[in-house]
Amino acid sequence: MKQLLNKFADFYRKITTSIKNFFIKLGIWILSGLQWALFGISWFFYRVKVKNEKNYVITFGFIPVRLEHWNAFWTFFVEIKHTKGGTDQLVIFKFMKFKLTNRRREAIIGYLFIGVWIIGFLWLTLVPLITSLQYSFFKITFSGDQGIQLNFVGFDNYVEIFNQLTYFQALQDFVYRTVLYLPLILILAMILAILLNQKIKLRGFFRSVFFLPVIVASGPIMTTLLGTTGDGGLLAITSNDTLTAALANTLPPFLAEFVGSMFTHLISILWFSGVQIILFLAGLQKVNREVYEAASIDGASPWETFWKITLPSLKSIILVAAIYTIVMLATFPTNLVLIRINEARRSDYGYASALSWVYFLIIGVILGIVAFLLTYEKKTIVKKQLMEVKR
Amino acid sequence: MNKNHFKASINKVKRFLFGMKFTDGFILKFLIYFLLVVVGFVFIYPLLIMASYSLMSLEDLLNPMVFQVPSAIYFENYETAWRALDYLSVFFMSLLITLLPAIIQTVIASFIGYGFARFEFPLKKMWLGLVLLTYLIPPQVTLIPKYVMFNDMGILNNPLAILLPTTFGQGLNSAIFILIFYQFYRMIPKALDEAAQIDGANRLYIYFKIAVPLSIPSFITSLLFSFVWQFNETYQTLIFLGDGMTLQTRLAAFVSAIQGNTGSGLIERATNESQMMAGNILIMIPLIIFYLILQRHFIEGIDKSGLTGE
Numbered sequence: 001m002k003q004l005l006n007k008f009a010d011f012y013r014k015i016t017t018s019i020k021n022f023f024i025k026l027g028i029w030i031l032s033g034l035q036w037a038l039f040g041i042s043w044f045f046y047r048v049k050v051k052n053e054k055n056y057v058i059t060f061g062f063i064p065v066r067l068e069h070w071n072a073f074w075t076f077f078v079e080i081k082h083t084k085g086g087t088d089q090l091v092i093f094k095f096m097k098f099k100l101t102n103r104r105r106e107a108i109i110g111y112l113f114i115g116v117w118i119i120g121f122l123w124l125t126l127v128p129l130i131t132s133l134q135y136s137f138f139k140i141t142f143s144g145d146q147g148i149q150l151n152f153v154g155f156d157n158y159v160e161i162f163n164q165l166t167y168f169q170a171l172q173d174f175v176y177r178t179v180l181y182l183p184l185i186l187i188l189a190m191i192l193a194i195l196l197n198q199k200i201k202l203r204g205f206f207r208s209v210f211f212l213p214v215i216v217a218s219g220p221i222m223t224t225l226l227g228t229t230g231d232g233g234l235l236a237i238t239s240n241d242t243l244t245a246a247l248a249n250t251l252p253p254f255l256a257e258f259v260g261s262m263f264t265h266l267i268s269i270l271w272f273s274g275v276q277i278i279l280f281l282a283g284l285q286k287v288n289r290e291v292y293e294a295a296s297i298d299g300a301s302p303w304e305t306f307w308k309i310t311l312p313s314l315k316s317i318i319l320v321a322a323i324y325t326i327v328m329l330a331t332f333p334t335n336l337v338l339i340r341i342n343e344a345r346r347s348d349y350g351y352a353s354a355l356s357w358v359y360f361l362i363i364g365v366i367l368g369i370v371a372f373l374l375t376y377e378k379k380t381i382v383k384k385q386l387m388e389v390k391r
Numbered sequence: 392m393n394k395n396h397f398k399a400s401i402n403k404v405k406r407f408l409f410g411m412k413f414t415d416g417f418i419l420k421f422l423i424y425f426l427l428v429v430v431g432f433v434f435i436y437p438l439l440i441m442a443s444y445s446l447m448s449l450e451d452l453l454n455p456m457v458f459q460v461p462s463a464i465y466f467e468n469y470e471t472a473w474r475a476l477d478y479l480s481v482f483f484m485s486l487l488i489t490l491l492p493a494i495i496q497t498v499i500a501s502f503i504g505y506g507f508a509r510f511e512f513p514l515k516k517m518w519l520g521l522v523l524l525t526y527l528i529p530p531q532v533t534l535i536p537k538y539v540m541f542n543d544m545g546i547l548n549n550p551l552a553i554l555l556p557t558t559f560g561q562g563l564n565s566a567i568f569i570l571i572f573y574q575f576y577r578m579i580p581k582a583l584d585e586a587a588q589i590d591g592a593n594r595l596y597i598y599f600k601i602a603v604p605l606s607i608p609s610f611i612t613s614l615l616f617s618f619v620w621q622f623n624e625t626y627q628t629l630i631f632l633g634d635g636m637t638l639q640t641r642l643a644a645f646v647s648a649i650q651g652n653t654g655s656g657l658i659e660r661a662t663n664e665s666q667m668m669a670g671n672i673l674i675m676i677p678l679i680i681f682y683l684i685l686q687r688h689f690i691e692g693i694d695k696s697g698l699t700g701e
Contacts (some may be wrong), residue, residue, distance in 0.1 A: 001479060004477075004479055004480045005479075005480070007480070008480045008483060008484070103511070106510050106511060106512065107510070107511070107512035107513060108512075109510060109594050110506055110509075110510025110511065110512035110515070111512055112506075113502060113503065113505060113506025113507075113510065114503055114506040114507065114512075114518060116499060116502070116503065116558075116559055116560055117499075117503045117518075117522070117559065117560035117569070118518070119559055120556065120558075120559020120560045120561045121521060121525065121559075121560070121561065123559065124533075124537065124555075124556050124559060124561045125525055125528070125533055125561055127536070128532075128533035128534075128535075128536035128537050128540070129528070129532060129533055129536075131536035131539075132532050132533060132535055132536050135535060135536065192430065195423050195426060195427055196427075198420075198423055200420065200423055200424060200427075202427075206427050206431055207690055208682075208683075208686050208690070209431045209434055209435065210430075210431070210434060211686070211689065211690055212434070212435075212679075212682065213434065214619075215619050215678050215679070215681075215682045215689075216438075216675050216678055216679065216682075217623070218622075218623030218624075218625060218639055218674075220625060220639060220642040220643040220645075220671070220674070221642075221671050221674065221675065223643075224441070224667060224668070224671050225437050225441075266433065267433065267436070267437055270430070270433060270434055271434070271437075278690055323527075327526060327527060330529055331529050331530060331626075333625050333626045338529075338531060338626065341531050345534075345535060349535050352531075352535060353532075353535055355531075356529065356531040356532040356534070356535075357532060359529060359531065359532075360528060360529055360532050363527070363529060364527070367527060
């Protein structure tokens with residue numbers, strides 16, 4: 001065991017020290033050179049009259065520079081001129097002048113905060129997105145000397161998708177599964193959240209149990225449980241037959257088999273609903289108790305209370321939970337579509353890119369439909385009522 | 392008299408069963424407990440099955456009479472799995488690949504969430520929408536060009552492949568954390584910021600000294616979720632980091648023999664299902680311990696972080 005630790009420590013140490021040394025050396029060289037060059041430029045363009053006191057500033061490369069020179073140097077690029085009784089002025093490169101209003105100041109600082117994300121988005125998400133779209137119109141092959149050859153084939157990749165049965169089936173399977181699982185997950189999560197919201201003793205324990213799958217479920221573990229096609233795996237081996245046999249005593253055989261095979265689906269649904277349960281629970285606890293009391297005083301039954309009070313107040317959370325569920329179902333590693341895309345990736349980048357874009361579009365459509373269904377508000381009825389009140 | 396007694400006791404029983412309103416009575420409580428226990432059992436059932444399988448020896452597996460309860464406790468599966476997964480050194484590597492991105496992701500998400508929450512700048516809604524879009528895009532769409540890009544940069548098979556996107560806010564599910572912090576910082580009254588500004592603090596100082604200490608619950612929540620998701624992430628780690636670096640990828644290779652997929656061949660394969668289960672359980676144990684210690688923060692974190700809005 002000590003050998004393993006030593007090996008790991010050596011490996012780690014080697015890498016980090018070599019990277020560190022390289023970057024330190026490089027950094028010092030660049031910064032010093034830059035500072036001398038820019039200092040020379042500013043000195044050339046902007047001569048500063050030096051008075052008696054000499055204040056020095058230690059800057060990059062451990063070179064002391066006079067404070068006035070240092071400030072003068074920076075005013076060559078950016079300077080904020082304070083005016084008495086008016087708005088400040090931002091001067092860039094000594095000729096671009098902007099009025100520095102509060103709103104502009106806020107905008108600049110806001111963009112400075114966001115800037116990191118913007119750079120990351122443009123570089124690591126937008127560019128790959130567009131490149132991937134480009135790839136999908138090409139057939140990409142690797143020539144012998146590790147070059148990448150791109151042959152433009154237009155929409156051929158897309159047409160081939162619909163001709164090849166495996167991928168199309170996987171897409172169909174995904175759509176069916178999502179349409180089936182989404183409402184079941186949401187309903188089940190809501191029921192469980194309502195159950196957990198009651199005053200019972202072991203509430204914390206049950207909450208922990210229901211949330212456990214979120215922590216534990218990862219790609220390989222779910223593959224073990226559910227098998228690569230989503231219907232096999234450990235659960236199918238152990239429970240389907242026994243459950244079917246147990247139910248065969250009470251139910252007709254075909255129904256028993258149906259319910260037995262549904263067991264794996266049930267486990268999937270339950271295990272995927274952990275986060276949603278907590279979301280709904282949080283939402284339920286935010287509803288004012290007094291509203292419930294007022295309703296019960298007015299004689300509303302629990303059923304009515306649920307439909308008229310609880311459900312509308314949970315509407316925004318249902319949307320959040322729905323979006324989370326769809327994205328999770330779409331990106332979970334046991335998803336068949338992803339496996340197909342992975343296989344395609346090994347052979348042809350262009351085809352795999354086309355596959356992923358089709359998948360993306362389908363997910364987008366599903367999300368759009370769900371978002372539309374859940375955010376539709378009947379505005380016309382309110383208008384009518386208002387007009388009647390006016391009369 | 393007897394009749395009255397009888398009526399009184401019937402009323403008592405009624406009151407016990409049904410309560411003042413329907414929700415207080417015993418029947419409903421029993422029903423709720425019953426449902427919860429049944430559902431809870433269905434939740435835990437797969438874990439129990441895995442545990443019992445992992446303790447079975449080969450004879451037990453092949454024996455059709457033995458069903459789900461091993462006849463003798465057999466620990467050799469765990470030894471095989473431990474060896475194949477190369478547990479200890481890979482565990483530390485996994486931890487490094489998980490902990491560092493989790494911390495960076497949380498810090499960056501908080502920074503960006505604060506920027507979105509506190510400042511008004513042109514095109515803000517568009518950028519916010521793009522943040523949401525980042526979450527909705529399946530990773531496969533950007534995967535191939537990223538792979539090519541990282542290959543050219545030479546950082547494949549290197550933790551930097553995960554750290555680089557994370558540092559720029561494009562990490563795993565980063566958008567969720569950005570939105571969590573965005574919601575949270577919107578709930579802090581602006582008067583605090585303005586009071587500090589009157590006293591002469593600049594915005595960065597306000598961020599570090601006022602906003603961050605107030606949002607520690609969100610930090611903890613984001614850190615925990617980021618850690619768990621990153622630890623369990625197999626797909627992107629397999630592609631960017633190769634086959635043997637994290638526990639999960641090794642588990643995927645270990646398990647793949649039973650599933651019939653091909654793997655890299657560098658990692659020993661499980662030969663029967665009990666070993667597969669033992670491997671799974673070994674992976675789950677650190678997570679479960681982690682969860683049991685910190686579960687309060689996980690669950691209450693979703694409340695406090697304000698994802699559900701006020």
